[in-house]
Amino acid sequence: MEVFINLLVNGVSTGLLIFLLAAGLTLIFGLMSVLNFAHGGLFVWGAFSGAWIFKETNSFFLAIAGAAAVGIVLGWVLERFLIRPVYGNHVRQLLITLGGMLVLSESIKILWGPNPIRVNLPGWLEGSYQFDGIIIIKYRLFVIAVGLLLYLALWLLLSRTQIGLMIRAGVLDKEMVQALGINVKGLFTFVFLLGAGLAAVGGALLAPYSGVVFAEMGMQYAILAFIVVIIGGMGSLQGSALASLIVGVAGAFMAYYMPDLSLALNMLLLAIVLLVKPTGLLGEKGGAI
Amino acid sequence: MSLLKLDNLETYLGQYHILQGVSMSVEKGSITVLFGRNGAGKTTTLRTIMGFNPATSGSIHYRDQKISGIATHLISRKGIGYVPENQGMFSALTVEETLNLARAKSSGETEEKMEWMMDLFPDLKKFWNKKSGLLSGGQKQMLAIARAYINGDGLLLIDEPSKGLSPIMVEKLMESILKMKEKTTILLVEQNFLMASEIGDYFYIMDDGKIVHDGWMQDLKEDKETCQKYLGIA
Amino acid sequence: MRGVFSKVPLYWGLAILLFMLMFPFVNDTRSTLILLTQIFIFAIFAMSFDILLGYTGIVSFGHCMFFGIGAYSTAIIFNKLDATMPNFLIGLLIGIFLSALVSYLIGLLSLRLKSHFYAMLTLAVSQLFLVLAEKWRGLTHGGDGFTFSVPDIFKDRTSFYYITLISMAIVFILLKLITELSTGRVLKAISQNEDRAEALGYKTLHYKLIASVTAGVAASFSGALYAISLRFINTNVFSIEVTLDALLMTMIGGLGTLAGAIAGAGIIEFLRHYLSELAMTYPIFERWTIILGILYIVVLLGFPSGLAGVIKRLTLRNGRKGRKNREAGRAA
Numbered sequence: 001m002e003v004f005i006n007l008l009v010n011g012v013s014t015g016l017l018i019f020l021l022a023a024g025l026t027l028i029f030g031l032m033s034v035l036n037f038a039h040g041g042l043f044v045w046g047a048f049s050g051a052w053i054f055k056e057t058n059s060f061f062l063a064i065a066g067a068a069a070v071g072i073v074l075g076w077v078l079e080r081f082l083i084r085p086v087y088g089n090h091v092r093q094l095l096i097t098l099g100g101m102l103v104l105s106e107s108i109k110i111l112w113g114p115n116p117i118r119v120n121l122p123g124w125l126e127g128s129y130q131f132d133g134i135i136i137i138k139y140r141l142f143v144i145a146v147g148l149l150l151y152l153a154l155w156l157l158l159s160r161t162q163i164g165l166m167i168r169a170g171v172l173d174k175e176m177v178q179a180l181g182i183n184v185k186g187l188f189t190f191v192f193l194l195g196a197g198l199a200a201v202g203g204a205l206l207a208p209y210s211g212v213v214f215a216e217m218g219m220q221y222a223i224l225a226f227i228v229v230i231i232g233g234m235g236s237l238q239g240s241a242l243a244s245l246i247v248g249v250a251g252a253f254m255a256y257y258m259p260d261l262s263l264a265l266n267m268l269l270l271a272i273v274l275l276v277k278p279t280g281l282l283g284e285k286g287g288a289i
Numbered sequence: 290m291s292l293l294k295l296d297n298l299e300t301y302l303g304q305y306h307i308l309q310g311v312s313m314s315v316e317k318g319s320i321t322v323l324f325g326r327n328g329a330g331k332t333t334t335l336r337t338i339m340g341f342n343p344a345t346s347g348s349i350h351y352r353d354q355k356i357s358g359i360a361t362h363l364i365s366r367k368g369i370g371y372v373p374e375n376q377g378m379f380s381a382l383t384v385e386e387t388l389n390l391a392r393a394k395s396s397g398e399t400e401e402k403m404e405w406m407m408d409l410f411p412d413l414k415k416f417w418n419k420k421s422g423l424l425s426g427g428q429k430q431m432l433a434i435a436r437a438y439i440n441g442d443g444l445l446l447i448d449e450p451s452k453g454l455s456p457i458m459v460e461k462l463m464e465s466i467l468k469m470k471e472k473t474t475i476l477l478v479e480q481n482f483l484m485a486s487e488i489g490d491y492f493y494i495m496d497d498g499k500i501v502h503d504g505w506m507q508d509l510k511e512d513k514e515t516c517q518k519y520l521g522i523a
Numbered sequence: 524m525r526g527v528f529s530k531v532p533l534y535w536g537l538a539i540l541l542f543m544l545m546f547p548f549v550n551d552t553r554s555t556l557i558l559l560t561q562i563f564i565f566a567i568f569a570m571s572f573d574i575l576l577g578y579t580g581i582v583s584f585g586h587c588m589f590f591g592i593g594a595y596s597t598a599i600i601f602n603k604l605d606a607t608m609p610n611f612l613i614g615l616l617i618g619i620f621l622s623a624l625v626s627y628l629i630g631l632l633s634l635r636l637k638s639h640f641y642a643m644l645t646l647a648v649s650q651l652f653l654v655l656a657e658k659w660r661g662l663t664h665g666g667d668g669f670t671f672s673v674p675d676i677f678k679d680r681t682s683f684y685y686i687t688l689i690s691m692a693i694v695f696i697l698l699k700l701i702t703e704l705s706t707g708r709v710l711k712a713i714s715q716n717e718d719r720a721e722a723l724g725y726k727t728l729h730y731k732l733i734a735s736v737t738a739g740v741a742a743s744f745s746g747a748l749y750a751i752s753l754r755f756i757n758t759n760v761f762s763i764e765v766t767l768d769a770l771l772m773t774m775i776g777g778l779g780t781l782a783g784a785i786a787g788a789g790i791i792e793f794l795r796h797y798l799s800e801l802a803m804t805y806p807i808f809e810r811w812t813i814i815l816g817i818l819y820i821v822v823l824l825g826f827p828s829g830l831a832g833v834i835k836r837l838t839l840r841n842g843r844k845g846r847k848n849r850e851a852g853r854a855a
Contacts, residue, residue: 035639037584037646085824092823094582094642095770099820102767106813114810162393169379169390176377179339180440181365181394219763223650226643234639260658267651270644271632278636 002134007252013140015248016147017209020202021225022232022240023154024195030171030235032188033090037097038078039199040222041104042071044215046200047207048108051119054208060122064204071200072193074104079192084185101219108215116214119207143205150198151241158237167191171235224251227266231273233280242281292317292474293338293444298347298357300330300337307333308344309498315444320466320475322485322506324520325495331478332374334495335446339371340364351444366394370441370473374448376433380422384413384432387421391440399439405472406435409465427458434465444474451481463488482520486510494519536782543688547681556680557752562792563687564748567694569772569784571741576770577779578702579734580714582638585645587765588652589626589739593618593746598756599662602671611674611751618743626739630732646763653761668757677751687748691785694741698781701737710734714779742769764812771819777831786830791815 025039050067054060082100086092125139158164170177170187178184206221207213228247232239247266254262273280291314300308307330315321325331336342338349340361349357356364365371379387388406392399407414410431416424421432430450437445450466451459459481466475467488479485485492492509494502502515509515547556568590575581596618597611604610625648633644656663663669677683701707709730712720721727750756759765768791776787798811808814826833 029639033639035643037642082820082824090638091576091580091582092827094584094638095774096820096823098584098767098770099816099823102763102816103813103820106810106816110807110810110813162389165382165386165390166393169382169386172379172381173377175341175361176373176379177390178341178361179365179371179373179377180391180436181362182390183360183362220650223647227647230640230643264651264654267647270647274632274636274640274644278640 003256005134006136007256008249009136009140009144011249011252012245013143013147013209013248014252015245016144016151017202017206018221018224018228018248019147019241019244020150020198020205021221022228022244023151023237024192024198025225026229026232026235026237026240027167027171027191028188028195029229031167031174031184031191034083034093035097036078036083036192036195037094037222038082038100038104039097039195039225040218040220041101042074042078042196042199042218043203043206043221044105044108044213044218045074046071046203047213047217048112048117048203049200050204051117051207051213052112054119054122060125060208064201067200067204068197071196071198071203074200075193075196076189078196079189083192101222105215105218108218114215116212118212119210121208125208139209143209146205150201154198154237163187163190224266227270229280231269231280233282236280236282239280239282291315292352293476294350295334295338296348296350298334298337298344298349300333300342300344302333302342307342307498308337310347311495311498311500312347313493313500313503315474315476316491317443317474318470319490320470320477320488322489322492323476323478323495324480324482324485324492326519326521327480329495330498331495332448333498335371335373335448335476335478338364338369338446362394365440368442368444370437370439370445372430372433372437372445372447372450374452376429378421378424378429378433381420383418383420384424385417387432387436388413388439391436395440395442402439402472406438409468410435426454427462430454430458430462431465434462434469438469438473441473444476445469446476446478448478449480450477451479451484459484482516540688540692544685547684553680556684558792558796560680560684560687560752561796562789563684563691564745564752565768565772565792566691566785566788567745567748568742569769569776569788570694570698570781571738571745572769573773573778573781573784574698574702574710574734574738574741576773577781577784578707578714579710579731580638580717581634581731581734582642583645583735583738584642584763584766585629585647585649586738586742586769587761587763588645588649589622589742590746590749590765591649591652591656591760592622592625593743594750594756594760595656595663595746596621596743597747598669598671598750601673602669606672606674608674608676611677615744615747618747619740622739622743623736626735627732630728630735634731634735635728646766649761649763649766653758656758656761663756663758666758668755668759670755673751673754678754683752687752690744690748694744695781695785698737698741702781706730706733711779767816767819771815771822773829774819774822775829777829780829780831783829783831790830794818 021039021043025036028034028036046067049070050063053066054063078100082096083093086096121139125142128135128137158168166177166182166187170184174184224247228240228243231246232243247269250265251262254265293315295311295313298308298311311330311334323331323334333342337344340359344357347357348355351367351369354367356367382390388403412428413432413435416428421429424432434447434450450462454462463484469475477485477489486506486509489506492503492506493500496519501519546559572586575583597614600610600614600617629645629648633641657665702710709720709725712725713727713730717727746760749760772787772791773784774787775790776783776785795811798808798814802808802811822829
């Protein structure tokens with residue numbers, strides 16, 4: 001029982017971190033059919049800059065806010081200088097975002113060196129809670145709380161605000177949205193920056209969670225996020241949330257019982273989804289939320 | 290002075306030369322109908338006006354302002370409402386959300402227009418919270434027209450509203466469009482000659498990307514030769 | 524995007540080949556021969572990628588997996604058995620068979636999907652191979668890798684130079700033949716407009732599978748040669764950088780030209796060699812990968828048709844200028 005609950009908590013917290021990465025990916029794809037291979041680069045930049053700010057200021061709140069700001073600035077640079085010039089050309093978009101990924105993760109190595117960096121937990125999040133002999137690590141609960149909060153905020157943004165309405169409509173029919181006088185490119189920039197910020201926050205939250213950060217983890221997590229986005233259905237936020245939890249929890253259990261096969265399990269899930277329902281669990285036509 | 294004026298438009302889709310020098314004008318307060326067989330370039334003409342398929346040469350003026358060469362959302366904000374072929378529903382959005390979206394960047398007062406649309410199409414009020422993808426074909430068309438009317442200001446482009454609808458529904462829709470003439474100018478693309486000839490004031494006929502004929506609607510009804518040649522009506 | 528290289532007359536190619544055949548007699552410094560050998564090996568790899576991206580318009584972000592499969596097959600056979608030529612052939616055939624199988628299965632599963640899915644899926648599968656190579660320590664010794672000995676003919680730098688050069692020439696001719704055959708024309712049609720090719724009655728999936736398997740097999744061959752050239756292997760052969768190499772080389776040389784891929788391989792390998800030498804004096808150049816990454820982005824944004832496109836443009840301009848001059852001369 002104790003193992004079960006622990007694995008569940010692990011899985012849900014990892015799943016929510018993956019969700020922060022997948023949310024931006026899926027919305028960006030839904031709105032513009034741009035699959036951003038550089039998204040993992042924003043994640044790893046969030047992790048490093050968050051860890052660095054935390055070390056310098058000893059304020060975890062500043063670390064997360066700073067990471068978000070770094071993610072948004074880098075996202076702006078990516079959108080403006082890499083993605084917009086090849087707008088509408090899918091092949092070149094794919095190719096160029098992969099180049100963006102390379103430059104982002106290599107520049108990490110230039111700034112912080114090629115070796116992994118240790119990251120400490122903030123003092124007030126160290127330790128664990130005990131319920132009836134079940135030990136739950138505080139920081140994991142914190143990650144779950146922040147993840148749920150951000151999911152809720154995102155859901156409110158999409159379902160209750162005017163810009164959210166525009167985004168949902170844009171995912172459904174981009175041309176018609178323009179015909180209603182809405183600037184889709186501006187909307188896209190907004191979504192891109194939002195996604196970039198979320199990815200960076202995800203990275204910043206992950207850093208103390210895994211205790212160590214390294215440049216290659218951007219690609220590792222990006223691949224998980226890609227898998228999640230496909231399983232959940234491209235363009236669907238809820239689908240991504242659901243798939244993130246599935247992948248996170250399944251991964252946690254696999255890592256415990258069959259550690260060598262966890263990526264293989266995800267690939268298996270992916271293969272099944274692609275074969276049975278290529279549009280994902282909550283398919284493309286369902287809308288953004 | 291015409292409200293909308295197209296001057297010698299040339300539009301390519303990929304390597305295909307679709308519009309080959311299209312000139313026409315739409316007078317304020319009229320219903321102007323654009324006829325022509327499938328593939329003649331009618332839809333492309335509307336899409337070129339909206340800026341989806343920009344013309345490589347020629348110009349478009351709306352209220353004496355040049356609107357060719359600017360982005361679609363800016364063209365829309367000049368006051369042109371657009372009802373695409375197949376309605377362009379945001380299927381996962383409700384009727385309410387769809388109409389709110391129409392008001393978001395609408396030019397001018399929308400409250401009054403909204404009310405008038407509710408009077409004209411009471412069904413929309415009835416299915417206010419229904420997902421637009423679940424509406425019937427006729428209701429979708431009403432929503433598409435209401436959305437364009439509320440969003441626009443002075444001109445509506447409507448692309449084949451009768452497509453796929455039952456004759457009774459077409460009849461109803463035509464009455465509504467005729468009523469809308471009191472408030473707005475309409476450029477209508479239609480294959481259904483009987484229906485369009487009842488409500489149209491002026492007509493243009495397109496063939497192979499060119500305007501081949503134009504005139505007053507009542508003259509067309511008597512012009513059996515033109516009807517047969519271009520519209521296939523005996 | 525078919526560049527000027529495809530129109531370079533046959534004797535140009537032969538002249539270059541002849542020059543390369545003579546080269547060891549002119550200059551046999553060890554480092555130059557090694558560099559050229561690397562260029563030939565990566566040229567094969569880049570050409571295989573060009574079949575996918577350049578000729579068929581398939582975006583694969585996992586091409587390193589075939590390179591790695593070929594490299595590991597050869598290395599493991601040499602490691603477990605003796606370093607003899609028959610074993611080389613066995614390793615090579617195993618690598619080719621596995622690559623063909625994997626590329627066929629992935630293609631069957633995902634080539635009917637949109638390009639994004641395929642790019643993503645190939646990336647994920649290639650990472651799966653990376654993990655596999657790291658975990659299956661009994662066979663691969665994990666991330667540390669292992670050294671192995673190779674037949675004597677491969678040890679001699681000059682003879683290995685000739686082997687790779689001739690391999691490259693043969694692969695070039697074979698791939699050129701495929702692309703010039705009717706298959707190649709269908710592939711080109713697919714890359715330009717897949718729906719239309721489908722509408723014309725071609726089973727596009729069938730042709731995309733042919734391209735995919737061909738590319739996988741050729742990449743596997745280059746991987747085998749690569750492992751032999753190092754006499755060492757580790758999991759780096761499955762790293763995303765290898766895929767990026769292929770992308771960079773084909774993009775810089777010019778897509779859909781094969782010869783462009785060879786030129787691209789030459790430029791990148793030369794640049795890498797030069798930059799890593801610079802790194803000995805200026806440590807900043809230790810991270811030359813970022814320079815290649817920036818170069819890649821610049822090429823994509825500014826010169827989408829690569830070197831081949833630039834040369835084509837230049838020759839066209841010169842041609843026009845020449846004509847103008849002649850006309851001016853006549854007028855005078």
